[in-house]
């Protein structure tokens with residue numbers, strides 16, 4: 001469990017009080033730099049006040065949004081092939097909305113996002129926060145929610161919106177969704193109403209919370225869902241938020257301190273439970289990993305023999321769930337074995353988000369009590 005290359009501490013050193021402060025008031029004053037979006041125009045259409053547009057940084061990582069197929073009806077088996085410049089060439093003129101700079105961090109399908117790339121994205125966002133008013137990250141949808149969760153858990157963005165965007169159809173397809181999604185993401189990142197909302201996801205006209213949202217459909221344009229997810233809607237160049245600026249309740253912030261380029265988080269694997277799930281599988285991975293996440297069959301349910309095996313092991317095991325929605329409460333985690341103190345309820349977090357949260361806790365050398373406390377932020381623990 002010891003990790004020499006990355007030290008993680010909580011931004012708030014007091015684990016007890018490290019939850020986000022919920023900001024419930026819409027900012028009353030619009031910063032000078034964003035006033036151009038509200039500027040009135042004179043008769044000739046020229047802005048009456050000097051233009052001062054928000055500065056938006058786009059970080060490109062790849063995904064279907066940057067992919068090409070061989071013909072316009074092909075929507076599977078395509079390849080990443082476009083740069084951010086290509087993507088920007090395909091959207092309507094945005095020069096009256098914001099000033100854009102961009103950086104291509106990598107260009108891969110999101111199945112290939114590994115810890116090195118995750119760290120590149122983390123660094124790209126951290127550095128951009130100093131000088132930009134909004135950040136847009138183009139990303140494949142398959143693992144977008146994992147990167148969004150990681151960034152939400154490790155970066156305190158203040159008021160700067162960080163907007164993840166992808167697409168479900170390649171750029172070459174009839175009715176490709178990428179250009180509209182990217183256009184909307186840039187507008188969302190530029191808009192004062194998005195300030196103080198932290199990590200957002202823009203897809204298919206919906207604005208969602210990067211902390212909770214999950215890809216729930218492998219094919220359709222309306223791919224991102226879950227009950228805690230939706231925050232707003234984008235319609236005909238209007239952005240409609242349902243609530244004032246708010247950040248996820250109970251999101252624990254970790255501060256990464258990385259030794260040089262050597263970024264390595266502890267290894268946590270996910271096991272997917274099913275009827276006749278053999279306890280031997282848990283033993284098989286226990287020696288090789290620093291922690292395990294179980295996608296249990298319901299709200300924490302596993303065969304008795306599997307629970308007994310887990311309670312004999314001395315490593316953190318998070319009980320999460322196969323079901324896309326719902327949660328695993330503490331009451332459903334077994335408490336009758338020698339090492340039952342190592343078992344943790346995931347609350348509302350999916351297995352893949354639970355994995356990242358456990359990795360961050362382990363990298364920070366959190367005690368079991370502290371790990372459980374972090375999971376209470378999502379009503380587990």
Ligand SMILES: NC(=O)C[C@H](N)C(=O)O
Nearest residue numbers: 063064109110140141142
């Ligand atoms: N729609 C997508 O972006 C899927 C793609 N395989 C990716 O995650 O990169």
